[in-house]
Amino acid sequence: MVVYDLKCAAGxxxxxxxxxxxxxxxxxxxxLLSCPVCHSVEVLRKPSAARLNRGAQSKMVPASGHAASSAHRAQVAMVKAFQHFVDRNFENVGSKFANEARRMHYGEAEERNIRGQATHDEVRELHDEGIEAQPLPIPSPDTDKLN
Known part of the structure; x- marks a missing residue:
C-alpha cells in the first residue's frame, strides 16, 4: 500500500x-482520479520528502508519545467542536440535499444552512449549475438508528 499527497490543477x-x-x-x-473539491481529473502527485539512509550507526529517535497524544487529542477535540457546530447550525435535509440546494439557489425555498447526503454525480451537477456544495470531513449520523 502506498499513500501519496495529490494536487489537482486548481491547487x-x-x-x-x-x-x-x-x-x-x-x-x-x-x-479515474478526481479532486474531491472541484472534481477535476487533472491530478498530480505532489513531491514528498526523500528517505535518508544514514547508515547502521544512526538510530531513529521516536516521537514523544506525550506530544503525539496531545496533538491527537487536540485534533479530536477540534473535529468534535466542528461537528457540534454543524449539528446545531445546519438543518439536516438528508438524502434531499441536492434537491433542496437547487430550490434555494433558484429562489423556490428560503435560503438557510443545510446539510445532508448527495452522490458524487449530484454534487458534480450542483457545481455545474453554479451551486456550491462541499463535503464535510465528518460522518453524518444515521438519525434513524439513534435512540
Whole structure:
C-alpha cells in the first residue's frame, strides 16, 4: 500500500491510497482520479520528502508519545467542536440535499444552512449549475438508528 499527497490543477490538495505506484499511474492515466473539491481529473502527485539512509550507526529517535497524544487529542477535540457546530447550525435535509440546494439557489425555498447526503454525480451537477456544495470531513449520523 502506498499513500501519496495529490494536487489537482486548481491547487486543491488531498491524499490517495493505492496498491502500488503502478496502480496510481493506471488510475491517473484512465481518468479515474478526481479532486474531491472541484472534481477535476487533472491530478498530480505532489513531491514528498526523500528517505535518508544514514547508515547502521544512526538510530531513529521516536516521537514523544506525550506530544503525539496531545496533538491527537487536540485534533479530536477540534473535529468534535466542528461537528457540534454543524449539528446545531445546519438543518439536516438528508438524502434531499441536492434537491433542496437547487430550490434555494433558484429562489423556490428560503435560503438557510443545510446539510445532508448527495452522490458524487449530484454534487458534480450542483457545481455545474453554479451551486456550491462541499463535503464535510465528518460522518453524518444515521438519525434513524439513534435512540
Amino acid at each position: 486543491h490538495g488531498f491524499e490517495g491510497w493505492f496498491r502500488s505506484p503502478d496502480d496510481f499511474q493506471t488510475q491517473c492515466d484512465d481518468g
